[in-house]
Structures are given as structure tokens and as C-alpha cells.
Amino acid sequence: MKIKYELLKTDNNCKARHGIIYTNHGSFHTPMFMPVGTLANVKTLTPEMLKDISSAIILSNTYHLWLRPGEDIVNKAGGLHKFMNYDGPILTDSGGFQVFSLAKNKKKDITEEGVKFKSHIDGTNLLLTPEKSIEIQNKLDSDIAMSFDECPPASASYDYLKNSLERTLRWAKRGKDAFNNDNQSLFGIVQGGPYEDLRKYSATETVKLDFDGYSIGGVANDGESKEDMYKAVDYSIPYLPTDKPRYLMGVGEPIDIIEGVIRGIDMFDCVLPTRIARHGVAFTKYGKLHLRNAKFKEDFTPLQEECDCYTCNHYTKAYIRHLLVCNESLAGTLLSIHNIRFLIKLTEDLREAIDNNKVLEFKEEFIKNYRN
Numbered sequence: 226m227k228i229k230y231e232l233l234k235t236d237n238n239c240k241a242r243h244g245i246i247y248t249n250h251g252s253f254h255t256p257m258f259m260p261v262g263t264l265a266n267v268k269t270l271t272p273e274m275l276k277d278i279s280s281a282i283i284l285s286n287t288y289h290l291w292l293r294p295g296e297d298i299v300n301k302a303g304g305l306h307k308f309m310n311y312d313g314p315i316l317t318d319s320g321g322f323q324v325f326s327l328a329k330n331k332k333k334d335i336t337e338e339g340v341k342f343k344s345h346i347d348g349t350n351l352l353l354t355p356e357k358s359i360e361i362q363n364k365l366d367s368d369i370a371m372s373f374d375e376c377p378p379a380s381a382s383y384d385y386l387k388n389s390l391e392r393t394l395r396w397a398k399r400g401k402d403a404f405n406n407d408n409q410s411l412f413g414i415v416q417g418g419p420y421e422d423l424r425k426y427s428a429t430e431t432v433k434l435d436f437d438g439y440s441i442g443g444v445a446n447d448g449e450s451k452e453d454m455y456k457a458v459d460y461s462i463p464y465l466p467t468d469k470p471r472y473l474m475g476v477g478e479p480i481d482i483i484e485g486v487i488r489g490i491d492m493f494d495c496v497l498p499t500r501i502a503r504h505g506v507a508f509t510k511y512g513k514l515h516l517r518n519a520k521f522k523e524d525f526t527p528l529q530e531e532c533d534c535y536t537c538n539h540y541t542k543a544y545i546r547h548l549l550v551c552n553e554s555l556a557g558t559l560l561s562i563h564n565i566r567f568l569i570k571l572t573e574d575l576r577e578a579i580d581n582n583k584v585l586e587f588k589e590e591f592i593k594n595y596r597n
Contacts, residue, residue: 253281288320304366424460502560
């Protein structure tokens with residue numbers, strides 16, 4: 226079964242929308258944040274922990290699973306859901322971002338065929354093409370697969386971005402032609418940097434290929450300004466269909482999620498909540514807490530008083546700080562639970578605000594608290 230998107234409500238004062246996405250492994254409401262399970266595992270968490278924090282859909286990575294353990298092993302296990310014991314929806318990215326960000330020594334050769342690069346693990350020469358990316362994802366058997374695209378740096382020139390998105394369009398068609406899994410859906414990716422004409426062209430031409438959903442790529446890159454990120458969304462959304470999901474790739478800062486929702490985005494993902502957790506940082510409605518700070522040594526209150534997560538219901542800042550200082554891995558688990566739940570609860574609150582036409586008021590109140 227292909228995924229299906231149902232629009233339930235649009236906020237009267239902006240483009241924010243509340244919907245439901247139906248998949249072979251259950252349905253989930255949008256807007257929704259997707260925890261990242263790069264290596265078929267959301268770092269330090271079990272599937273049961275993810276379900277407990279209301280995680281509906283997670284993301285796994287094509288590039289990493291191609292290298293280890295290999296798509297054939299996952300396929301023999303019965304697909305990614307059975308391999309990692311996660312019975313909810315899974316999205317796999319194309320591997321494109323990792324090729325451009327993790328390649329050994331960052332050296333790569335981009336040709337019409339695909340991208341030649343060296344493995345970040347052992348330096349082996351590799352070639353990833355649109356067809357190969359789709360073949361891997363078909364074998365992983367995720368619910369949603371992504372087209373293989375070029376991920377240009379934030380500093381790329383207009384001319385480079387134009388040529389790059391043209392190549393991405395050709396790769397998108399090749400990937401779609403190679404796609405061979407009736408139980409899986411395929412998303413196209415819009416590129417074009419912060420330029421309105423390029424985003425319009427990329428979105429219009431990608432939609433002509435008739436994907437099951439659409440993502441906005443080329444954002445959340447190193448060196449990119451928030452203004453450029455929001456421009457990329459603003460310039461793309463008007464040309465994407467209203468009856469299919471919209472996914473903003475790699476975005477996980479709370480304020481950026483709110484800004485994306487206001488502009489009409491349905492799905493988000495980012496490694497941020499688990500990454501900062503492993504460094505002792507927690508999201509709260511009043512900003513980030515750095516738990517290694519000595520001021521928390523005798524703070525016997527939860528990370529956030531009104532939070533409903535397992536961590537906040539059972540542990541204090543002082544105890545988590547103790548774990549961090551002693552390099553106990555449980556600290557990363559407890560903070561990851563809280564941080565992911567924080568972002569998922571944020572999307573739950575945004576859905577309620579959409580239903581009541583109060584997203585703009587929600588944003589104003591949230592930012593006032595978060596920045597103070």
C-alpha cells in the first residue's frame with residue numbers, strides 16, 4: 226500500500242495544517258517530528274522507549290545501512306522493521322546527504338552517473354547512483370523511500386545550484402523509473418538554495434514526476450542562515466500539492482519546527498535531540514539546560530516540571546548531572562528520552578493550536594519563554 230495523506234484542518238491565519246498519514250505500519254498525525262535511527266537504532270533507545278514517548282515514525286539511513294550490515298542482510302531478516310524490531314512507520318533517506326558530508330577526506334566526484342567517493346569507514350572506493358540508492362531502499366523495505374539528490378553546500382553559487390538541481394531532477398526520474406516495491410512510497414526532493422526562481426522551478430518540475438510526497442532539501446546546512454532556510458520553504462510550498470505530505474529535511478531546533486509548521490510543513494527529522502543529549506544538554510520550554518553545570522549539583526527537580534516523559538517523572542537534574550560527571554551511559558538515554566519527547570510534544574501542541582486557529586499566538590508565547 227502507498228501512503229495516503231488526509232488533511233484535517235488548516236489554521237485560518239497561516240499555512241499550518243493538521244493531517245494524518247496512513248502507512249502499512251500504522252497511521253500518525255502531522256505535524257510530526259521523526260527521531261533519527263541512523264543505523265537501524267535511535268541511539269541509546271529501544272523501540273519500546275520510542276513508543277512510550279509517542280514516536281510515530283522514525284528515520285533510518287540508506288548510506289550507513291548499505292555499508293553495515295548491507296541491504297541484503299536486512300532483506301534476509303525480513304526488512305528493516307523486523308531487523309530492528311520496530312513495528313511503526315519508517316522512512317529511509319537516500320544516502321545523498323551522507324555522501325556529501327561524510328565521504329573520506331570530503332573528496333567526491335559528481336558525474337551524471339552518480340557520486341564516486343571513499344567510504345568514511347575504511348576508505349573503500351564507492352559509487353552511489355540514483356538506481357543504487359533506490360535498490361538499497363527497496364530491499365530495506367521502509368514505508369517511505371527518498372529520491373537520491375545532490376546536496377550542495379550553503380555557500381554554492383546561483384549557477385552551481387541551477388546546474389545541481391537540474392541534475393537532481395534527472396536523478397529523480399531515473400530513481401523513480403528504477404523503483405520496484407509496491408509496498409513502499411517514494412518522495413521527491415526540492416532543491417534550489419535561497420533563490421525563489423530556482424525553488425519554483427525545482428518544485429514545479431519535481432511535482433510533474435508525481436511522487437507520493439515531497440521534501441524540501443538543501444536546508445539545515447552548515448553556514449546557512451535561518452533567513453535562507455525559511456526562504457527555501459516559502460519559495461517551495463506554493464508549488465507543492467495540498468493532498469500529499471511535505472517534509473523539511475534535517476530540521477530539529479524547536480523554533481525552526483514552529484516556523485516550518487507555520488509555512489505548511491508536515492514532517493521533520495534531526496539528530497539534534499539525541500546528539501545534544503549525549504553532550505549533557507536538555508531541551509526545555511525555557512531554553513536549553515547544560516546539565517554538567519555545577520549549579521545543578523544539588524537541583525533535585527525534574528528537567529521540566531510539566532513534562533510527562535519517563536525521565537522527568539523519575540529523575541532529577543542532580544542525578545543526571547551525577548551520571549554525566551561519572552560518564553555513565555544512562556545519562557544519554559535519559560536525556561534522549563526527554564529531548565525526543567519534548568519535540569514530539571511540541572508537534573502535538575502545534576496540532577492543537579492549528580485546530581483552534583492559534584498557531585501564531587502559540588509561536589509568540591513559545592519564543593518569549595524559550596529565549597528568556
